[in-house]
Amino acid sequence: MRKDYRHWQRIPTRWHDNDVYGHVNNVVHYAFMDTVINTWLITEGGLDIHRGPAIGLCVESHCNYRSSVAFPEAVDAGLRIGHLGRSSVRYEIGFYPEGRDDVVAEGHFVHVFTDRSTRKPVAIPADLRAAMEGLVVA
Known part of the structure; x- marks a missing residue:
């Protein structure tokens, strides 16, 4: 339900997002997840994706599809955090x-934060x- 999400971002669909069946292709939803998460990390979380010492690497992603959407519709992407660990976070979208x-769809995406150089997990x-604590849901 909409009320269960802490952050919202509107994402426009693009002409080439539609597949031969006339709806946004399933793989595009994963790009939408990347978009809402990384936009939030940069603008709200202050993550420096170019020079920061820690980076988030995706180790798991999943999406359940409920209905379809098609260009030129936009989607409202709701973001929350279902689990916040020492070095990992599970975003729910x-x-x-x-x-x-x-x-339309619900998914999750897990980042493990690592040292930029060594790729070893860090806090x-x-x-x-x-x-992130402001996005956590019980």
Whole structure:
């Protein structure tokens, strides 16, 4: 349900997102997940994707499809955090047609934060963790 998400971002669909069946192809939803998560990490969490010492690597992603959406519709992407560990975070994302309450798809995406150079797990940086705590749901 929309009320269960802490952050929202509207994502426009593009002409080439549609497949031969006339709806946004399933793989595009994974790009939408990347978009909403990384936009939030950069703008709200302060993550420096180019020079920061820690980076988030995707180790798991999943999506359940409920209905379809097609260009030129936009989707409202809701973001929350279902689990916040020492070095990992599980984001949960809900996609809704623009301004509607029927879910198109729901997914999750797990980042493990690592040292940029060694790729060994590290603690989520303190400032980023503090921002993430505002997205955590019980």
